[in-house]
Amino acid sequence: MNFFRKTPAQTLPEWLAVATADLEPAAQALVRAESEALYAKALASHLANDLPETLAEALALADMGSPRAAARRFRRVYFTRAEIKRMSLPRGAAATVQCGFWLLYFNFAWNFSGGNQDRPSPLMAIIAAGLSLVNLILMIVAALLSRRKPGFDQQRQIAGIYILTSFFSGLLLLAAGLAQAKWWLAAIAGPLLFIDVGFEQLKYRQKLMRFSGREVAIPAPSIADQREQESRDCFQWLLMCMWLLPFGVMMRLDFLYVITPAFFIFVFFGVKSYRNYRKLSRLGDDGRPLPLVAPQFDPYLYRRPAETLEEWLRIAVKGLESSAQERIRDEIEAHYADAVQAYVESGRPAAEAHAVALEDLGRAQAAGRRFARQHLTTMDARRISATIKAARSLRRAVVASVLLGIMFIARILADEDSRLAFRPQAMAAFILFQFLGVVFVTLAAHTLARRKLTPEILCQLLWLEDGIHLIFSSFYVEMGEGFGWSSWHILIFVGLVFLIPGSMRSVRLRRKVRLAAEAGMAIFPSNPTAT
Amino acid sequence: MNFKGSLTTLILQNLSRSPNHGYRIAQEIKQASKGVLDFKEGTLYPALHGLEAKKLITSSTRMENGRTRRYYKLTETGRKALARERQEWLQFSGAISLILQDAR
Numbered sequence: 001m002n003f004f005r006k007t008p009a010q011t012l013p014e015w016l017a018v019a020t021a022d023l024e025p026a027a028q029a030l031v032r033a034e035s036e037a038l039y040a041k042a043l044a045s046h047l048a049n050d051l052p053e054t055l056a057e058a059l060a061l062a063d064m065g066s067p068r069a070a071a072r073r074f075r076r077v078y079f080t081r082a083e084i085k086r087m088s089l090p091r092g093a094a095a096t097v098q099c100g101f102w103l104l105y106f107n108f109a110w111n112f113s114g115g116n117q118d119r120p121s122p123l124m125a126i127i128a129a130g131l132s133l134v135n136l137i138l139m140i141v142a143a144l145l146s147r148r149k150p151g152f153d154q155q156r157q158i159a160g161i162y163i164l165t166s167f168f169s170g171l172l173l174l175a176a177g178l179a180q181a182k183w184w185l186a187a188i189a190g191p192l193l194f195i196d197v198g199f200e201q202l203k204y205r206q207k208l209m210r211f212s213g214r215e216v217a218i219p220a221p222s223i224a225d226q227r228e229q230e231s232r233d234c235f236q237w238l239l240m241c242m243w244l245l246p247f248g249v250m251m252r253l254d255f256l257y258v259i260t261p262a263f264f265i266f267v268f269f270g271v272k273s274y275r276n277y278r279k280l281s282r283l284g285d286d287g288r289p290l291p292l293v294a295p296q297f298d299p300y301l302y303r304r305p306a307e308t309l310e311e312w313l314r315i316a317v318k319g320l321e322s323s324a325q326e327r328i329r330d331e332i333e334a335h336y337a338d339a340v341q342a343y344v345e346s347g348r349p350a351a352e353a354h355a356v357a358l359e360d361l362g363r364a365q366a367a368g369r370r371f372a373r374q375h376l377t378t379m380d381a382r383r384i385s386a387t388i389k390a391a392r393s394l395r396r397a398v399v400a401s402v403l404l405g406i407m408f409i410a411r412i413l414a415d416e417d418s419r420l421a422f423r424p425q426a427m428a429a430f431i432l433f434q435f436l437g438v439v440f441v442t443l444a445a446h447t448l449a450r451r452k453l454t455p456e457i458l459c460q461l462l463w464l465e466d467g468i469h470l471i472f473s474s475f476y477v478e479m480g481e482g483f484g485w486s487s488w489h490i491l492i493f494v495g496l497v498f499l500i501p502g503s504m505r506s507v508r509l510r511r512k513v514r515l516a517a518e519a520g521m522a523i524f525p526s527n528p529t530a531t
Numbered sequence: 532m533n534f535k536g537s538l539t540t541l542i543l544q545n546l547s548r549s550p551n552h553g554y555r556i557a558q559e560i561k562q563a564s565k566g567v568l569d570f571k572e573g574t575l576y577p578a579l580h581g582l583e584a585k586k587l588i589t590s591s592t593r594m595e596n597g598r599t600r601r602y603y604k605l606t607e608t609g610r611k612a613l614a615r616e617r618q619e620w621l622q623f624s625g626a627i628s629l630i631l632q633d634a635r
Contacts, residue, residue, distance in 0.1 A: 335572055
């Protein structure tokens with residue numbers, strides 16, 4: 001089985017599309033011109049050998065090599081769209097996140113150097129405090145720099161600071177890990193992670209230096225971009241707030257000095273992002289305030305009875321996928337026309353016939369809820385799309401498996417309470433089972449997702465996704481036990497809040513997928529075949 | 532009047548005679564019950580789509596008098612399900628009738 005099998009490019013435009021997909025427009029034009037010249041040269045040499053034209057074209061394309069390998073090389077040399085976009089995004093957010101991380105570094109260093117124990121190690125405490133202080137200063141400088149006008153110089157300086165920060169953070173975790181024998185994994189994984197981040201920044205900085213003389217248009221962020229960024233920031237701050245408590249408790253962070261202040265800081269920035277988002281929502285794409293429009297009366301919102309067939313249909317099919325909407329509309333319209341005709345033929349006036357036929361349809365809101373139980377909704381379509389996307393990414397599968405492996409092994413090694421000592425084999429086997437389960441399910445999903453997608457395969461993918469949720473829920477149970485809660489209480493809580501509703505939704509979704517497939521309706525939101 | 536859960540049996544019974552479309556199914560049930568059973572269409576169509584999801588019926592579209600109509604047809608599984616439900620209903624209603632007759 002070859003996970004890396006890709007459809008090879010058949011023509012030069014296909015090759016160029018893959019090779020230059022991530023590059024910024026100016027770099028794209030440059031690379032295209034160079035590649036086309038190379039291709040023309042190779043083609044001419046093959047034609048000179050009296051080869052048929054189609055064969056010569058194929059050979060010339062083969063001479064260009066793999067477009068994906070070329071794309072990797074180009075990304076190393078030229079700016080990508082993402083990098084250019086990063087330069088133009090609202091400032092301050094990255095620096096703020098870094099400041100938040102600084103708090104975590106400091107707390108790790110303090111805890112692992114023995115600051116919270118009876119016999120702290122003075123040397124480790126000094127190293128931890130010193131490195132944390134240096135990092136803090138660097139991050140403040142980065143935050144101040146990021147407030148300046150975006151440009152190459154500012155980007156270079158910030159990248160330089162991030163390189164130093166990553167280096168010091170790696171050192172900090174190394175020292176902290178070495179100070180506590182149990183955290184040897186943190187001593188290895190932490191520095192490696194930060195060194196990797198540092199190298200990425202280094203490459204970025206080198207790229208910035210290489211192009212310092214060249215004009216690269218850094219577009220001013222559009223209102224839509226800013227709005228998207230602010231909404232994403234707000235969501236991220238909210239997520240961080242949600243994760244802070246379990247993560248903090250698991251990592252034994254201090255409630256008074258770290259968790260509570262960090263929570264309020266996250267809330268503050270989350271609210272700030274939300275307010276910015278609201279402000280930007282009132283602006284048009286040209287930056288001018290949008291004219292104030294009275295909100296349209298939405299019958300669904302106010303739950304008043306529909307007054308026309310169109311209104312009834314609008315309420316009943318709200319939120320359904322377009323193919324399901326079309327089917328229901330067709331059926332109900334034909335039904336309504338029949339009913340009106342029958343009432344008119346029985347001697348009722350046309351207006352009364354329409355009113356009675358509409359009344360016969362019943363409450364649109366209730367019908368809408370029933371239809372949503374039977375047909376794919378836009379939310380379902382989004383979930384299907386996300387499931388396919390997540391399963392298709394091999395890198396995501398591998399990274400998730402490795403990270404989970406580290407997390408599960410760290411859990412075994414870091415366990416200090418009597419549970420592990422009392423039943424070490426059972427506990428280790430349970431954690432190993434969790435890890436292997438996640439790896440197996442993730443890889444199985446990936447293998448399935450690379451095949452031509454059919455409703456059956458999609459249902460199997462949804463099954464596998466449920467499997468991952470189940471394994472993660474068992475991780476929550478295990479984590480909850482660490483807090484000293486009863487595992488039965490946690491099982492019931494997790495079951496009621498996550499697993500049972502999630503499984504019911506999945507069962508319903510699988511049924512809807514089958515119905516949609518049999519009725520010949522669209523299921524896959526995007527390209528239905530594997531790339 | 533509407534007994535919850537009985538709609539699917541009534542639809543299956545109606546379709547056991549011949550394929551039919553939604554409007555006519557509703558009308559025929561109403562007429563057969565002499566106006567006692569009157570289902571709102573907002574209930575009928577989700578029920579039809581649910582039966583289709585369970586593969587008890589199938590559907591196909593036809594053009595009729597310039598309108599696209601979706602005809603529903605009973606499947607073999609649906610026929611078996613109808614026989615089972617009919618048997619259960621007759622047993623159930625027979626038992627209730629016996630009790631109510633005793634109460635007179």
